[in-house]
Amino acid sequence: MGTIDWREHTRPVDRGLHEALVAKCQENGWLKRGGYDWQDDPWLEEYPYEFVEAEDVSALRGFLGRGNWAIRTGIVYDDLAFIQQVNGGDEWWTLKKAPDGWEAFESWTFGGILERGAEFERAVASMQMATPEECLRLDYMLPETESPLDWRFVRTEGIAPTGEVVPCRAFVAKTAEGYEGRVFERPGLPGFCMEVRRTDPPALLLCQEGVKRPLGAAALCERVLPAAAAPGSRSLSDAVRSARGCSDSLPQRTAAPARTAEGR
Structure with a gap:
């Protein structure tokens, strides 16, 4: 996992982002106030919503690899957010920033993919490059190749x-x-x-x-x-x-010649 101390490369999110993520969590039965866990046990401690922002993908990887995160703990990286929805577990509600707010599109269990650094970073870069619409269609990963590039x-x-x-x-x-x-x-x-x-x-x-x-x-x-x-x-x-011929991502003119994903 490396020796990076993710604490030195993360910071608490600002108030506006915190409030936006808390509001989004109210759409998730596990994360909302009075959610499923609290319905089963009304005496359960009410965990706070705590979010930090990673300055780079290494800090994101270090944070996720820390393990044993409390429910409602999350991390933001660029236009992605990952929020723990199982207390002490490894199931991260995954959000993509869209022009009109945050879109929930997947739940990731990172597990062993964190040990495969290049694969983890490629997955994250894929999610960053994908449009919100591609994320919602679950069509957000770069294709597998024999020699994948390191984006x-x-x-x-x-x-x-x-x-x-x-x-x-x-x-x-x-x-x-x-x-x-x-x-x-x-x-x-x-x-x-x-x-x-x-x-x-x-x-x-x-x-x-x-x-x-x-x-x-x-x-x-x-x-x-x-x-x-x-x-x-x-x-x-x-x-x-x-x-x-295999891609509709480019114009034709050239200027010159809720399922769980794990290590997709």
């Missing part, structure tokens, strides 16, 4: 057309051959942008704007990047055409 979430900043500096989100994956895939927000543009780059010598191989489905764009990168590392540009263009 890293990065908080960045950009300059809006108004000149204002605004926070942005980006997901980056690199290959050992010196190629990089990026799916990221850019102020003033709708949706996400997707790029495939060569780092040495630097070259932009593929660029796409207006991406509606970041998860689909990441899946496209996973098909294109192996071809980018192959000799010759034809393999890259062929891979783009082939992958595009």
